[in-house]
Amino acid sequence: MRESHHADYKAGDQFILTGWRVGEIHWGGYAEKARVKGDWLVPLPQGLSTERAMAIGTAGFTAMLCVMALEEHGVRPDQGDVLVTGAAGGVGSVATAILARLGYRVVASTGRAETHDYLRSLGAAEIIERASIATPSGKPLESERWAAAVDSVGGATLAAILPQMKYKGAVAACGLAGGTKLETTVIPFIIRGVSLLGVDSVACPLLRRKVAWARLTKDLPMEKLDSMIERATLEDLPRLGKAILDGQVKGRVVVDLGV
Numbered sequence: 001m002r003e004s005h006h007a008d009y010k011a012g013d014q015f016i017l018t019g020w021r022v023g024e025i026h027w028g029g030y031a032e033k034a035r036v037k038g039d040w041l042v043p044l045p046q047g048l049s050t051e052r053a054m055a056i057g058t059a060g061f062t063a064m065l066c067v068m069a070l071e072e073h074g075v076r077p078d079q080g081d082v083l084v085t086g087a088a089g090g091v092g093s094v095a096t097a098i099l100a101r102l103g104y105r106v107v108a109s110t111g112r113a114e115t116h117d118y119l120r121s122l123g124a125a126e127i128i129e130r131a132s133i134a135t136p137s138g139k140p141l142e143s144e145r146w147a148a149a150v151d152s153v154g155g156a157t158l159a160a161i162l163p164q165m166k167y168k169g170a171v172a173a174c175g176l177a178g179g180t181k182l183e184t185t186v187i188p189f190i191i192r193g194v195s196l197l198g199v200d201s202v203a204c205p206l207l208r209r210k211v212a213w214a215r216l217t218k219d220l221p222m223e224k225l226d227s228m229i230e231r232a233t234l235e236d237l238p239r240l241g242k243a244i245l246d247g248q249v250k251g252r253v254v255v256d257l258g259v
């Protein structure tokens, strides 16, 4: 930090900024220097480098919020398998690594066979094909399969897994990589007491941000985070933008701004 007029920060402090629509409606997502609102910032937790903080980024922070939502719902490792959809993506990779570290049996869903070894190295106990949960069966209830799920795909995938949730199971829904439209019935909610927990990282309040970042430094194995990182420069952004839209980026990309 170069200078500060905010009571909580002074020049030289290190901090994290994600969300608040920076880079979306506020210009400067990739700027080398920017003036931003101090209330948007989280102090960089002790022991976390700025590179690792950005490797975690919005996706990893959101994965942590999903795990916290499941925990607050009462989900525990002894209740059964936890499904992670879009597992080789940013949210999915970090969620897989955190849940495995916390003792959950993680079942990772991916559409890319070449990521199986990677997902196992993050802690996935089992890997299923994305296609196997890409289409709802049409039945309001199916055999109880998942104690919980972190869903970064949404759409038909979310509709397919709701009837497969165990009694009192919960889905932390944070993404729309597979679509926004959710066609389902109320049956999983009213017969099995299933919960659909919405997770937003963009306007997440400061106190919860601080809790989530502290949890990330404790519950995300750093060597696993390091194995997720691809490094890039500003010149790589057009290529990477296309790769993201094509669902071809694995783990996390850290952009070196050269500052």
Ligand SMILES: NC(=O)c1ccc[n+]([C@@H]2O[C@H](COP(=O)([O-])OP(=O)(O)OC[C@H]3O[C@@H](n4cnc5c(N)ncnc54)[C@H](OP(=O)(O)O)[C@@H]3O)[C@@H](O)[C@H]2O)c1
Pocket (backbone or CB within 6 Å): 058, 059, 062, 085, 086, 087, 088, 089, 090, 091, 092, 109, 110, 111, 112, 115, 130, 152, 153, 157, 173, 174, 175, 176, 177, 178, 179, 199, 200, 201, 202, 244, 246, 247, 248, 249, 251
């Ligand atoms: N709620 C929030 O605050 C918040 C925060 C961050 C991100 N998000 C959303 O969460 C989602 C995941 O973010 P991310 O950063 O992890 O993105 P990402 O790195 O691009 O990963 C998305 C993953 O979803 C899977 N996928 C892609 N296209 C698909 C399709 N058509 N059908 C089914 N699966 C598909 C792929 O996983 P596999 O190759 O393993 O199948 C892909 O790696 C995005 O929709 C993003 O907008 C929301």
